[in-house]
Amino acid sequence: MKKIRPYLYLVPSFTVIFGVVLVPILYAFFISFIDLTKNVNKLDDPELWAFVGFENFANVIKSDFFWTALGKTLYFTAVSVALEFVIGMAIALILNEKFRGRGIVRGLMLIPWAFPTIVNAVLWKWFYDSDHGTITVLLAKLGITDGYSNILGSPVSAMNGVILADVWKNTAFIALILLAALQSLPQETYEAARVDGAGAVRRFFSMTLPLLRPAILVALVMRTMEAFKVFDIIYIMTGGGPAGSTQVLSFYTYQTSMLFGKFSYGSSIALLMSVFIMVFALVYIKILYRNVD
Amino acid sequence: MKRKQIKNILTYVGVIGVLLFTLTPIVILILATFSTTADLNARTLHLIPNQLTLQNYLNVFSGKASDGSIPPFLTAMKNSLVVSLSTTIATLFVGVFAAYAYARFRFRGKDPLLISVLGFRMVPEIVLLIPLYVIYARAEMINQLSTLIITYSALNLPFVIWMLQGFFRSIPRAIEESAFLDGVTQLGVLFRFVIPLALPGIIATSIFVFLVTWDEFMFATIFTSTYDAKTITVAISEFSKRGMVDFGMQITGGFLASIPPILLALFFQKYIISGLAEGSDK
Numbered sequence: 001m002k003k004i005r006p007y008l009y010l011v012p013s014f015t016v017i018f019g020v021v022l023v024p025i026l027y028a029f030f031i032s033f034i035d036l037t038k039n040v041n042k043l044d045d046p047e048l049w050a051f052v053g054f055e056n057f058a059n060v061i062k063s064d065f066f067w068t069a070l071g072k073t074l075y076f077t078a079v080s081v082a083l084e085f086v087i088g089m090a091i092a093l094i095l096n097e098k099f100r101g102r103g104i105v106r107g108l109m110l111i112p113w114a115f116p117t118i119v120n121a122v123l124w125k126w127f128y129d130s131d132h133g134t135i136t137v138l139l140a141k142l143g144i145t146d147g148y149s150n151i152l153g154s155p156v157s158a159m160n161g162v163i164l165a166d167v168w169k170n171t172a173f174i175a176l177i178l179l180a181a182l183q184s185l186p187q188e189t190y191e192a193a194r195v196d197g198a199g200a201v202r203r204f205f206s207m208t209l210p211l212l213r214p215a216i217l218v219a220l221v222m223r224t225m226e227a228f229k230v231f232d233i234i235y236i237m238t239g240g241g242p243a244g245s246t247q248v249l250s251f252y253t254y255q256t257s258m259l260f261g262k263f264s265y266g267s268s269i270a271l272l273m274s275v276f277i278m279v280f281a282l283v284y285i286k287i288l289y290r291n292v293d
Numbered sequence: 294m295k296r297k298q299i300k301n302i303l304t305y306v307g308v309i310g311v312l313l314f315t316l317t318p319i320v321i322l323i324l325a326t327f328s329t330t331a332d333l334n335a336r337t338l339h340l341i342p343n344q345l346t347l348q349n350y351l352n353v354f355s356g357k358a359s360d361g362s363i364p365p366f367l368t369a370m371k372n373s374l375v376v377s378l379s380t381t382i383a384t385l386f387v388g389v390f391a392a393y394a395y396a397r398f399r400f401r402g403k404d405p406l407l408i409s410v411l412g413f414r415m416v417p418e419i420v421l422l423i424p425l426y427v428i429y430a431r432a433e434m435i436n437q438l439s440t441l442i443i444t445y446s447a448l449n450l451p452f453v454i455w456m457l458q459g460f461f462r463s464i465p466r467a468i469e470e471s472a473f474l475d476g477v478t479q480l481g482v483l484f485r486f487v488i489p490l491a492l493p494g495i496i497a498t499s500i501f502v503f504l505v506t507w508d509e510f511m512f513a514t515i516f517t518s519t520y521d522a523k524t525i526t527v528a529i530s531e532f533s534k535r536g537m538v539d540f541g542m543q544i545t546g547g548f549l550a551s552i553p554p555i556l557l558a559l560f561f562q563k564y565i566i567s568g569l570a571e572g573s574d575k
Contacts, residue, residue, distance in 0.1 A: 006399075013391035016447045016450060017447055021448070023428075024420075028420050028421070031423060031424060090307075094304065094307035094311055097304045099305060105308060107562045108316065111316075111558070111559075113558065115551050115554070116526060117526075118526040119547035119551045122530075123322055126543070132335060141338070168314075171314075172315070177569050179566075180566060225415065229419065231511050232510045232511065235514075253423075257422070257423050267420075267424070270417070270420045278415070
């Protein structure tokens with residue numbers, strides 16, 4: 001009994017994970033090696049499977065759309081995570097100071113974090129509306145744009161508009177993690193540094209940043225992986241447009257498979273995309289697993 | 294003294310900046326839900342409504358503005374509640390055992406199995422979308438809330454196991470050992486001692502699972518096509534597809550849909566903040 005008890009405890013979880021995650025992953029490979037379209041009944045007849053080998057993968061790699069989408073995804077990821085980190089760090093540092101109502105202000109940071117992604121997308125799409133969006137009108141009134149502009153309708157500004165919406169929601173997550181880490185820093189070391197005459201800026205770069213390293217790494221890698229998979233906000237705000245200017249990999253996969261019905265081709269895009277995620281994941285696992293023991 | 298005053302002023306300026314950044318979009322949203330269609334469709338800025346109205350709320354709840362082309366709001370809210378609650382309970386119940394095994398038992402293959410849990414947590418959802426759709430479509434599992442619940446449970450389990458084993462590890466072993474000496478069974482120890490002691494962590498983990506499930510959109514939109522099965526995120530996305538027709542209804546529906554997760558987060562903020570701290574150094 002003692003020998004098998006651990007396995008008994010693991011069986012329910014692993015059954016569910018295997019059935020809904022592992023089997024589909026293997027199935028995704030299978031689908032990528034045949035030629036499957038929306039007509040899934042084709043799978044009933046093995047004669048119709050017709051293994052095409054790596055043809056789907058080769059076609060994806062040869063396609064300009066894939067590389068453009070990868071570029072857009074990397075741009076979205078880099079810019080949004082960088083902004084979220086800088087603003088999140090600033091917020092964490094401010095909320096770590098002593099002031100009246102600190103508890104309430106910290107609690108309010110949870111609002112954007114808990115705000116549903118879809119609703120956030122709907123809200124910002126409305127802010128950008130070309131006829132009466134709050135931001136559109138404001139930009140025109142301040143003379144920044146010449147009259148009302150169509151922010152999400154222009155290939156130049158659409159992606160940055162989406163990024164801003166994403167930044168508003170997800171900055172809170174980074175701020176909360178960094179704030180929690182800041183509060184666990186040893187106060188005495190800071191006092192000593194202050195007595196030694198280290199200025200605020202120097203204390204930040206030579207003490208706070210190095211001490212926060214683990215929390216910063218976790219927050220950045222987690223956000224990077226999430227941002228790389230961005231889907232919901234694109235689906236609502238731009239649908240990949242205009243002119244493909246916000247066509248990220250997740251949305252490209254969805255469009256190819258679910259809208260155009262090319263299941264095998266879509267599956268190959270998704271698998272190639274995971275290669276990139278795997279790099280982030282390995283970094284993340286290394287950080288997390290090192291901290292266990 | 295003067296230095297300190299300057300620092301205080303700077304802090305308050307910073308705090309005001311943080312509040313403006315965090316709250317402005319929410320305040321504009323709330324004001325807009327009470328605005329008339331005329332105000333919302335004006336080509337100028339009407340942040341403060343000329344006239345307050347509950348019409349948007351009435352439209353959302355009665356579904357009157359719906360010509361049948363968008364899902365009924367209350368059904369979608371109920372679906373999301375059922376799916377999120379069931380997923381949270383199922384994941385926690387199953388995950389507790391696995392987490393305890395990792396935290397306390399020694400067994401062959403423990404390390405590779407634990408790393409595989411972390412690995413499964415990283416699988417991009419989009420890879421699963423097509424194969425799961427094919428499987429569910431052929432098994433006639435589309436349009437069922439239970440399909441969503443199983444899918445979400447599997448996706449959340451690695452996270453839950455990882456978080457819980459961390460919380461279990463931080464409980465001193467001595468408590469369990471003395472309970473064993475008193476003749477309490479293994480299951481008894483888990484349910485009567487370990488789980489109550491790890492309750493703050495369990496609550497934090499549950500809230501995370503609930504919020505993530507409430508927020509999920511991609512699978513929900515592909516795996517449901519009937520109004521009886523659509524969750525609130527899918528419903529809101531369809532509200533917005535109606536384009537300019539009814540902004541009031543879109544944002545009012547969206548605002549109402551965000552109330553449950555926000556209230557939950559504010560109510561359990563103590564647990565969430567310590568959970569986030571825990572998650573970032575474990």
